[in-house]
Amino acid sequence: MSDKLKNICLKSGDSIDGILILIDEADRPSADAGLGELLKLLSERLARCDCNQVLIGLAALPTIMAKLRDSHESSPRLFHTMLLEPLEQGEREKVVELGLMLATHKNKFVTNITVDAKAFIAELSEGYPHFIQQFAYSAFEVDEDNEIDEDDVARGAFEDGGALSQLGDKFFNEMYHARISSSEYRRVLDAMAEHGDSWISRAKIKKESGVGETNINNALQALKTRQVIMSDETRRGFYRLPTNSFAAWINATKAARAKRDAQRGYVAGE
Numbered sequence: 001m002s003d004k005l006k007n008i009c010l011k012s013g014d015s016i017d018g019i020l021i022l023i024d025e026a027d028r029p030s031a032d033a034g035l036g037e038l039l040k041l042l043s044e045r046l047a048r049c050d051c052n053q054v055l056i057g058l059a060a061l062p063t064i065m066a067k068l069r070d071s072h073e074s075s076p077r078l079f080h081t082m083l084l085e086p087l088e089q090g091e092r093e094k095v096v097e098l099g100l101m102l103a104t105h106k107n108k109f110v111t112n113i114t115v116d117a118k119a120f121i122a123e124l125s126e127g128y129p130h131f132i133q134q135f136a137y138s139a140f141e142v143d144e145d146n147e148i149d150e151d152d153v154a155r156g157a158f159e160d161g162g163a164l165s166q167l168g169d170k171f172f173n174e175m176y177h178a179r180i181s182s183s184e185y186r187r188v189l190d191a192m193a194e195h196g197d198s199w200i201s202r203a204k205i206k207k208e209s210g211v212g213e214t215n216i217n218n219a220l221q222a223l224k225t226r227q228v229i230m231s232d233e234t235r236r237g238f239y240r241l242p243t244n245s246f247a248a249w250i251n252a253t254k255a256a257r258a259k260r261d262a263q264r265g266y267v268a269g270e
Helices: 002-014 035-046 066-070 089-107 115-126 129-142 150-158 164-179 183-193 202-209 214-223 244-269
Strands: 020-024 052-059 239-242
Touching: 002 020, 002 035, 020 202, 035 066, 089 115, 089 129, 089 150, 115 129, 115 150, 129 150, 129 164, 129 244, 150 164, 150 239, 183 214, 183 244, 202 214, 202 239, 214 239
Parallel strands: 020 052
Antiparallel strands: none
16 A cells, blocks of 8 residues: 555656545544554555655544554554634534525525524534534424524424434444443433533542442443543543533433423423
8 A cells, every 4th residue: 555655646746745545533443443553554664665745634533542552552643633622602603504595595495593593503512513513404304484493493402303313323322322331320421521521530420420439430440441431641530521522412412301301290290
């Protein structure tokens, strides 16, 4: 592969600056896939054949660094990390507006959105583009009068098969359900989600989750081993969720459960 890349660069001459290789969702494969080892060996072979026109980029969750290190100890040093911050409130609302403009062009009819509904989508999304897209799309789907209001956003988000369900299926259910066999583990995640992706001490997690002394250690170790949470390598006993979007989804899911339970309680009390 290194020889082919070098030959492409040589044959292209000055017509190109080089080759950019981008790998999306690079955190998805397990460490056993050997991505770190592959990229380390490739970079070394390119260096040996004096090919300096190849750039490799990975788009991934922060857990990618641990997976790269497990595959090849020095592979994380190949990369310069760049943290992508969530969008600001005005930027989130602009995304919704642009989406509706595109929908108007395609559908040949206008769909409006209230100021409050637009702000609601922006708030639910926590600034993550894929969240904005899903909440806006789901609200658009349930709207019946070509004017999206707060009720449309709520129904689109919380109903069965709605935005929260879709986001879970695409990004988080595997972490929150498939890798977790205990309700106490979910209580730990629920408590951590209240702090976004900030570092939290073991003592604080224990207090806020209500999980007992013995079980909190088991839960934290299991969640760390399964790469559902991250531990601070510079401070003992501090943990965080890998992304704020995961925290946002957990919080939104808790809100949806609370709303569903409240509605069931109301119906039962009638």
